[in-house]
Amino acid sequence: MEEEDENEELFDVQEILVDPKQSPVRIDKFVTDKLPRVSRNRVQNGIRSGSIRVDGQRVKPNHRLSPGELITVVIPRHEDAVDGLLPENIPLDIRYEDDAILIVHKPPGMVVHPGVGNPSGTLVNALAHYLNHEDIPVLPGNDPDRVGLVHRIDKDTSGLLVIAKTDEAMTHLARQFFDHSIERTYQAVVWGAPDPGEGTVDRNIGRHPRIRQNYTVFDEEEEGKRAVTHYRTLDDLYYVSLLELKLETGRTHQIRVHMKSLGNPVFQDQKYGGDRIVKGTVYSKFKTFVERCFELCPRQALHAKSIGFVHPTTGEFVQFDSDLPEDMQAMLDRWRGYVGHRRLNNLLEE
Structure with missing residues (x-):
């Protein structure tokens, strides 16, 4: 799942x-x-x-x-509820902790919440062990296995998550997410270069009418739900680009679907067409180079880089930031070297 x-x-x-x-x-x-x-x-x-x-x-x-x-x-909501949550002693990458909240960096490949096909080995199983399952806060109407969780990210997306340790923190953070006042910044490597280099995608998102496990954009206002993504190009490498993305809403697969709609799917995103060569040359050397980049980063190149919110106890705005993970950084460095080498050759040929 x-x-x-x-x-x-x-x-x-x-x-x-x-x-x-x-x-x-x-x-x-x-x-x-x-x-x-x-x-x-x-x-x-x-x-x-x-x-x-x-x-x-x-x-x-x-x-x-x-x-x-x-x-x-x-x-x-009650979705993904699991009977008999099993606390597991799984190492957690904790970036900050106090009496109210926990900031955790989730590695790529880890599922956040147990479900069908993933009953164990998830972030929630690890949190249940670390926080002591009996003391974990639960929101009104929530299933007891949510374990302080007020948001989540894809299995193959890396990055920061905020976890509530008290009832008060849980309800406080839940309202901020619902009101869209949480500041979330992502970084992604996408194919090509968006035009313009900075802008906003404001297009409704809903389930794909034929491929039900996928999502897609809709031009009609009455279809799907409104989704807004602000993007800015940080590094244009011609064949790929490093983008900063800020979510105004938080629809399912929002960044991945919006980037595909621009013709710039997230690099190595198997679900939305980023796992093939979208931009580049026809030479076999380029194909071999891209395949090696896929090996360096064998998942969608998307990272939840920072999160900012009003602290539920102090009332002050706090922000937490993280570096790109090693797989994305290594792949990006290789692209920079490749593009730099080509530019040098072009200058020498002029």
């Missing part, structure tokens, strides 16, 4: 309309009665963090509801 690169899509919004005949009642008690499987303490944390709002506004747990008010509750 391949992990999906999605963020706010892990959450749904449940709306509760206060009955016209409802007598005055505290919102924490009212919501607890409506969500019997959720403790009052967790409901209160959700209200404080802004995951539970009234008419779109933040309120306090002692807010007394009035008839006709609309309560919105951001809750996670």
Whole structure:
């Protein structure tokens, strides 16, 4: 099972309309009665963090509801639930930790969440062992095997993930992801050079009508969901380019699908056409060179480089950054050497 690169899509919004005949009642008690499987303490944390709002506004747990008010509750989905999560002593690349959060660097090839075909060996199995499964926070409506997870990235995408260690941190971060206020920066090597070199892709994304495991762009507004990706070329190597990408939304496979729609698929992306020569010469030496680059980076060249958000405890904006992993860096260095050599030969021939 391949992990999906999605963020706010892990959450749904449940709306509760206060009955016209409802007598005055505290919102924490009212919501607890409506969500019997959720403790009052967790409901209160959700209200404080802004995951539970009234008419779109933040309120306090002692807010007394009035008839006709609309309560919105951001809750996670139950997909990929696994019975009997097995904590496993798998090494974690921890970049930061405090009492509320954990910043983990996920290597390429590691699945984030257990599912059919991947019951073990995942990041969540490792987190269950490291954090002590019994003490892991769970959002209202969540399955107990989510293990502090508020977002995820593809199996073959490397990079940073933020993990919640407390209920308060969980609900606080969930709201930020839902509101698109989390700042996420990716780097990718793509085929060719986008034109213009800097811009925004604003095209709806949804499941491919024929290849159901893939996603595609739609020109019609009523199809798919709106997806916005901002990109900037960092290094134009003619045959490939290194891009910086910032997500405004977090749709499934968003970067990979948007880049394909521009004609610049992510290098070595087997699902979206990046695992073949898209740009270059017809010479056999070039084909051999590209094959060696594929061997250096045997997965899509996509890296979740940085993440920034308001810290759930301090209220201050924090940001965490990571270098390109070795496989992407080695492949990129080889491309730079190849292009530099060709440019030198062209100058000598002039």
